[in-house]
Amino acid sequence: MRYEIRVSKNTQRQNTFTFRLNYFMKTKNIFLSLISSIPQKIFFIVNLIIIFNLCSFSQGVWTQKANFGGGITSSAIGFSIGTKGYIGTGDLPPSSTTNDFWEWDQSSNVWTQKANFGGSARVAAISFSIGTKGYIGTGQNMGSNGLRDFWEYDPSTNSWTQKANFAGSGRKGAIGFSIGNYGYIGTGSDSIGNCLNDFWQYNPSSDSWTKKTNFGGGARFGAVGFSMGSKGYIGTGTLQNTSTTSDFWEWDQSSNLWTQKTNYGGGATTGATGFSIGNMGYLGTGHGTPTYNVFWQYNPVSDTWTQEASFAGAINKNREGAVGFSIGIKGYIGTGSETGGDKDDFWEYDASGGVGINTISLEKYFSISPNPFSMQTTLQAVRRLQKASLTVYNSVGQIVKDIDNLSGQAIIFHRDNLASGLYFVRLTEENKTIAVDKLVITDK
Numbered sequence: 001m002r003y004e005i006r007v008s009k010n011t012q013r014q015n016t017f018t019f020r021l022n023y024f025m026k027t028k029n030i031f032l033s034l035i036s037s038i039p040q041k042i043f044f045i046v047n048l049i050i051i052f053n054l055c056s057f058s059q060g061v062w063t064q065k066a067n068f069g070g071g072i073t074s075s076a077i078g079f080s081i082g083t084k085g086y087i088g089t090g091d092l093p094p095s096s097t098t099n100d101f102w103e104w105d106q107s108s109n110v111w112t113q114k115a116n117f118g119g120s121a122r123v124a125a126i127s128f129s130i131g132t133k134g135y136i137g138t139g140q141n142m143g144s145n146g147l148r149d150f151w152e153y154d155p156s157t158n159s160w161t162q163k164a165n166f167a168g169s170g171r172k173g174a175i176g177f178s179i180g181n182y183g184y185i186g187t188g189s190d191s192i193g194n195c196l197n198d199f200w201q202y203n204p205s206s207d208s209w210t211k212k213t214n215f216g217g218g219a220r221f222g223a224v225g226f227s228m229g230s231k232g233y234i235g236t237g238t239l240q241n242t243s244t245t246s247d248f249w250e251w252d253q254s255s256n257l258w259t260q261k262t263n264y265g266g267g268a269t270t271g272a273t274g275f276s277i278g279n280m281g282y283l284g285t286g287h288g289t290p291t292y293n294v295f296w297q298y299n300p301v302s303d304t305w306t307q308e309a310s311f312a313g314a315i316n317k318n319r320e321g322a323v324g325f326s327i328g329i330k331g332y333i334g335t336g337s338e339t340g341g342d343k344d345d346f347w348e349y350d351a352s353g354g355v356g357i358n359t360i361s362l363e364k365y366f367s368i369s370p371n372p373f374s375m376q377t378t379l380q381a382v383r384r385l386q387k388a389s390l391t392v393y394n395s396v397g398q399i400v401k402d403i404d405n406l407s408g409q410a411i412i413f414h415r416d417n418l419a420s421g422l423y424f425v426r427l428t429e430e431n432k433t434i435a436v437d438k439l440v441i442t443d444k
Contacts, residue, residue, distance in 0.1 A: 060308055060351040061309065062309060062350075063348045063350065064313070064345060065332075066104075066109050068111065068335050068346050069113060070102050070113070072093060073090035073344065074090060074123075074320075074342045074343070075091045075321040075337075076088060076089055076091075076323050076335050077125050077323065078127065078323030079325050080129060080327045080332075081129050081132060081155055083105070083106045083327055084103050084155065085106065085327055085332055086114075086127075087102050087323050087335065088100060088101035088117050088136065089101070089117055089122050090335065091123045093341060097122055097123050099117040099120060100116055101114045101115065101153075106327050106328075106330075114155075114158050115159060115160060117151065117153075118160030119149050119160075123139060123140055123172065124139050124140055125137060125139030125147070125172075126185055127176055128177050131181070133153060133154055134152070135150065135163075137150035137151060138170065147171075149165055150165055152204070163207050164209065166200065168196070170191060171190050173187075173223075173237075173238075174186060174196075174221070177225045177226050177227045177232055179230060180253075181205070182202060182203055183201070183202040184201055184227075184232055185200050186199035187199075187223050187225075189221035194219075195220050195240040196219050197218055197219040197220070199251070200212060213257065215249065215251075215258060216259070216260060217234065217245075217249045217258070218239065220239050220245065221237060221270075222270035223235060224237070224283050224286075226274045226276045227276060228276045228280075228281055230252070231250050231253065232250070232251040233250055235248030235261075235264050236248070236270060238270040243268070244269055246266070246267050247260065247264075248262065248263055249261060250300070261303050262305060266284065266296050266305075267294075268288050269286035269288040270320070271285075271321050273322045273324030273333055273336075274324055275324045275325050275326040277326050277331055280298065280299060280300075281297070281300065282297055282308070282324075283296055284296060284308075284311050284333075285314065285320065285322055286318065287318045287320040288318075293313075293317070294307065294310055295308045296308060299422075301440050302440065313343070314338060317338045317339055319333075320337055321335075321336045322334060322335055322336030323336070329350075329352070330348050330351075331349040332347065332348055333349065334346030366382065368437060371438075371439060372442045373415070373439075373442070374441065374443060375414070375415055376412060376414045376415060377413050379410070379425075380409065380410050381427075384409050385409065385411075386407055386429065387405055388406040388407070388429040389402065389405075389406065389429075390425060390426070390428075391426045392418075392423050392425050393423060401418065418441055420442050421441060422438065423438070423440070423441065
């Protein structure tokens with residue numbers, strides 16, 4: 001996306017203008033407005049080229065993929081291993097549960113049925129993957145019993161092995177995620193409807209469970225959980241008094257401590273879904289959100305939420321009990337329940353907006369490391385630059401720094417007096433923009 005505003009060379013420095021970037025989160029358009037205060041006798045043509053490609057200011061793109069091979073279902077589980085996604089168990093209409101299990105190939109967009117889940121049919125179980133193995137446990141059967149059994153799936157042999165039962169009480173609607181070589185289960189509700197806030201670690205090497213610090217946000221079920229790096233995140237859900245919540249918490253694996261973060265931007269909700277892509281978290285859908293199919297990105301560095309393109313599978317409807325996971329730089333949401341029945345659709349989310357931040361600015365032109373940074377960082381180009389210029393914009397599109405006559409392959413960028421926050425950089429050479437990217441400055 002390219003916008004051009006031209007300013008002639010004879011425009012004097014004291015002539016001021018304010019540049020405002022209006023970014024409307026619910027569309028894929030970027031609107032630019034120029035408010036100027038310039039003496040009448042000075043003729044000018046505005047000449048400013050802003051090429052912030054879709055990786056800078058756009059939202060992602062949803063693409064429908066092949067419908068889930070197991071048919072319409074809700075409250076299923078989902079996880080990924082390598083380039084394969086997996087969905088299994090869940091609620092089948094009108095009133096039955098299943099233990100079937102399916103694999104989706106990202107490259108071929110084909111679903112293949114695999115060996116049925118080793119445990120009994122169930123709904124509202126948890127799942128995660130560690131290395132090359134997948135894990136499923138807890139949930140509720142047709143008798144409304146909270147379950148504790150826990151199973152490992154090996155895709156190389158297409159087989160299930162029962163592991164040590166979950167050490168907490170039987171439950172449904174819990175959360176599950178993995179960090180490194182460990183898996184985690186927490187929250188949920190038991191067979192008689194009591195909400196839970198305990199939090200447990202699973203070690204596959206010893207097949208053992210260890211209780212960790214209780215979830216900081218209090219007892220609930222229907223929450224969302226995912227991980228980024230060495231941190232785990234839990235938020236939203238239904239509390240014991242049946243009200244929904246938007247609170248959001250971070251767990252530090254090294255300190256075993258919970259810290260409350262900025263509330264989920266989409267409002268109080270339950271039965272939502274989430275996943276992480278790289279160093280960003282994503283949360284959306286669910287029941288209780290005011291605009292039904294909202295979808296938001298969480299930045300753990302700035303502790304901020306940014307609204308993304310709404311989930312395309314639910315138009316003016318609540319989608320709850322869906323499955324969510326990521327494969328590489330793509331996220332996936334599928335199945336779930338809406339007003340009128342369960343669903344079998346399956347959607348891919350490209351956070352780069354279809355053009356790819358990696359393709360355009362990182363891999364092809366230059367890399368930035370470290371990013372985030374506190375004092376200085378290095379921009380490493382893939383070739384030697386000649387008399388290049390680097391322009392830095394703040395989050396509302398104002399130029400805050402200009403560096404000219406850059407030559408060489410490595411550029412050392414100093415923070416100087418810039419405040420912490422999100423910035424965008426544009427690298428130009430011979431009056432041509434060759435790359436744009438994001439910078440995050442922290443005070444840590």
